[in-house]
Amino acid sequence: MPETRILITGAQGQLGCALRSVLPPETLILKDLPEFDLTAASCEEQIVQARPHVVVHAAAYTNVDGAEREPDRARAVNVEGTAAVARAAQRVGGRLIYISTDYVFDGAKDTPYTEEDPTNPLNMYGRSKRDGEAAAAEHCEDCLVVRTAWLYGHGGKNFVKTIMQLAGERPVLEVVADQRGCPTFADDLARALVDLIPSRLTGICHVTNSGSSTWYEFADTIVRLIGSATVVRPIPTTQSQRPATRPPYSVLAYGRLGLVRAPLPDWRDALDRFTRQIRSSASTIPSSGAAPV
Numbered sequence: 001m002p003e004t005r006i007l008i009t010g011a012q013g014q015l016g017c018a019l020r021s022v023l024p025p026e027t028l029i030l031k032d033l034p035e036f037d038l039t040a041a042s043c044e045e046q047i048v049q050a051r052p053h054v055v056v057h058a059a060a061y062t063n064v065d066g067a068e069r070e071p072d073r074a075r076a077v078n079v080e081g082t083a084a085v086a087r088a089a090q091r092v093g094g095r096l097i098y099i100s101t102d103y104v105f106d107g108a109k110d111t112p113y114t115e116e117d118p119t120n121p122l123n124m125y126g127r128s129k130r131d132g133e134a135a136a137a138e139h140c141e142d143c144l145v146v147r148t149a150w151l152y153g154h155g156g157k158n159f160v161k162t163i164m165q166l167a168g169e170r171p172v173l174e175v176v177a178d179q180r181g182c183p184t185f186a187d188d189l190a191r192a193l194v195d196l197i198p199s200r201l202t203g204i205c206h207v208t209n210s211g212s213s214t215w216y217e218f219a220d221t222i223v224r225l226i227g228s229a230t231v232v233r234p235i236p237t238t239q240s241q242r243p244a245t246r247p248p249y250s251v252l253a254y255g256r257l258g259l260v261r262a263p264l265p266d267w268r269d270a271l272d273r274f275t276r277q278i279r280s281s282a283s284t285i286p287s288s289g290a291a292p293v
């Protein structure tokens with residue numbers, strides 16, 4: 001049988017970078033801005049022409065506060081763009097893996113969300129991703145929606161890098177302590193996708209690192225791991241001035257992933273590995289006057 005061709009959208013993003021490090025390069029077709037634009041008329045045709053067996057659709061509008069300011073753009077990318085990707089996957093008889101988010105939930109629960117729980121997003125980003133899930137499943141028969149959360153990795157902006165940078169600049173950081181979720185290392189999610197791609201699983205599957213944390217506890221752990229003297233102070237969400245409302249609780253249950261593989265490592269273990277990687281790559285780059293992390 002010929003080798004499986006896997007097309008990755010958002011190939012330069014956090015998850016895209018992680019997937020490129022775990023999948024054989026000769027199997028990959030990489031798509032991202034500016035040549036590949038989910039809002040361009042050519043998007044569907046570009047995928048069809050590549051004739052992939054599997055599409056991992058990781059590209060998205062991921063600026064949560066930005067989506068409140070430009071909801072039309074967020075929907076064009078996350079909903080209409082996803083519909084185009086799904087139509088293309090269907091046309092070539094391919095499998096679609098759509099990456100979605102814990103922000104589809106409202107946080108009214110206080111026990112982990114299962115794949116069967118109803119969605120009720122609180123912000124524009126979450127609504128666009130929820131509608132993206134529906135578009136993916138509507139247009140492609142062999143579709144798996146993989147919901148993950150609080151993602152960090154190489155090749156993109158994330159909370160860990162923000163806190164590492166702020167810890168080098170400020171003596172005190174204030175971080176919300178009443179929002180709980182599952183920090184997830186993109187490398188670990190990519191390894192789970194290696195198992196999910198050839199599986200027959202369709203529908204929805206939750207994939208995060210194990211355990212849960214508040215943003216405060218996450219930030220405090222980052223600061224300790226990098227040996228910074230910065231003090232992290234817990235604050236309530238009412239003191240955080242952000243345009244987008246975040247769910248107070250969005251822990252995703254280890255559910256259907258159990259049909260395919262063991263749970264991912266604990267989030268503290270994953271964070272330890274990521275911060276070590278960042279620090280060792282920083283120490284091998286010749287100094288340019290940047291603050292060491």
Ligand SMILES: NC(=O)C1=CN([C@@H]2O[C@H](COP(=O)(O)OP(=O)(O)OC[C@H]3O[C@@H](n4cnc5c(N)ncnc54)[C@H](OP(=O)(O)O)[C@@H]3O)[C@@H](O)[C@H]2O)C=CC1
Nearest residue numbers: 010013014015037038059060062100101148149150151156
């Ligand atoms: N980050 C997180 O915390 C979480 C992310 N997710 C989901 O996981 C997936 C991967 O996330 P992550 O890797 O962090 O995302 P990133 O933002 O790191 O990467 C997304 C990629 O998509 C590209 N992109 C943006 N707009 C378009 C467009 N119009 N056409 C083509 N490409 C575009 C971005 O390009 P550019 O950088 O130039 O804009 C970027 O390279 C996304 O679907 C996201 O919704 C789910 C849960 C948590």
Ligand SMILES: Cc1cn([C@H]2C[C@H](O)[C@@H](COP(=O)(O)OP(=O)(O)O[C@H]3O[C@@H](C)C(=O)[C@@H](O)[C@H]3O)O2)c(=O)[nH]c1=O
Nearest residue numbers: 062064101102149150151159162174175176215240246
């Ligand atoms: C940096 C920082 C954030 N915060 C708060 C703001 C917010 O409530 C929370 C997280 O902030 P961020 O803006 O970094 O993260 P946010 O954009 O909310 O992250 C989300 O991104 C999208 C793409 C997802 O899909 C989600 O799973 C989730 O990872 O932490 C502080 O209280 N203090 C701080 O210094």
Ligand SMILES: [Mg+2]
Nearest residue numbers: 012013032033
């Ligand atoms: Mg980019």
